[in-house]
Amino acid sequence: MYPNSFKTLIEELKKLPGIGPKSAQRLAFHILSVPRQEIAKLTGSLLSVKDNINHCSKCFNLAEKESCDICSDQNRDGAVICVVEEPKDLIAVERSRGYKGYYHVLGGRISPLEGLGPDNLRIKELLGRLESGVLEVILALNPTTESEATAIYLTRLIKPLGIKITRIACGLPIGGDLDYTDEVTLTKALEGRREI
Numbered sequence: 001m002y003p004n005s006f007k008t009l010i011e012e013l014k015k016l017p018g019i020g021p022k023s024a025q026r027l028a029f030h031i032l033s034v035p036r037q038e039i040a041k042l043t044g045s046l047l048s049v050k051d052n053i054n055h056c057s058k059c060f061n062l063a064e065k066e067s068c069d070i071c072s073d074q075n076r077d078g079a080v081i082c083v084v085e086e087p088k089d090l091i092a093v094e095r096s097r098g099y100k101g102y103y104h105v106l107g108g109r110i111s112p113l114e115g116l117g118p119d120n121l122r123i124k125e126l127l128g129r130l131e132s133g134v135l136e137v138i139l140a141l142n143p144t145t146e147s148e149a150t151a152i153y154l155t156r157l158i159k160p161l162g163i164k165i166t167r168i169a170c171g172l173p174i175g176g177d178l179d180y181t182d183e184v185t186l187t188k189a190l191e192g193r194r195e196i
Contacts, residue, residue, distance in 0.1 A: 006032070058129070060105040060122055062087045070094070070103060077101040079135040083126065083154065085109050085142060093140055101138075104129060110153060111146040118153060127157065136164040143170045143188065 002010070006028060013024035031039060055061070056068035063069075070076065070090075080101030084090045090103050106121045130137070137158055141147035151167060158165050171189030172181060181189075 059103045081134050082138040082140050084140050109146045109150040139167045
């Protein structure tokens with residue numbers, strides 16, 4: 001029904017995460033409707049990201065230089081490292097403005113079904129960083145079964161080093177309703193309860 005170049009664009013857009021056939025079609029029509037210079041800016045920004053973005057040599061966050069802005073900030077607390085799965089998780093923690101230490105991005109989580117084991121993550125690099133005066137490691141991993149396995153694995157490696165290891169709390173969101181909460185979330189909320 002569509003010309004070949006348009007069909008090809010739709011097929012390429014469908015490869016993006018979260019983009020199904022209908023969304024890809026809507027995006028393709030939008031691309032077709034905007035001026036050529038807008039498409040040139042989009043194309044240029046895509047190529048610029050591929051050419052200029054790499055991983056920080058210390059924490060593996062996204063960076064345009066050897067070190068990211070967070071690792072370059074000398075005002076942060078060097079005694080604490082917050083471990084996250086991906087750079088997007090680091091950004092989520094930073095947005096809270098409640099954490100002032102450094103980070104370590106694992107690059108995923110242990111997931112045998114996806115063929116990801118401990119050797120596929122940046123665990124060796126994390127252990128190397130712990131030798132420089134780190135007193136606490138905060139595990140800010142997503143609340144999934146794979147992340148739970150990753151947390152257990154990391155705890156077994158880090159605890160013998162005498163470093164305090166903590167996890168962010170899991171539970172009910174503000175404004176949540178108990179009746180609509182799944183069992184796992186409610187269990188975690190009960191386990192993480194604290195005295196008031």
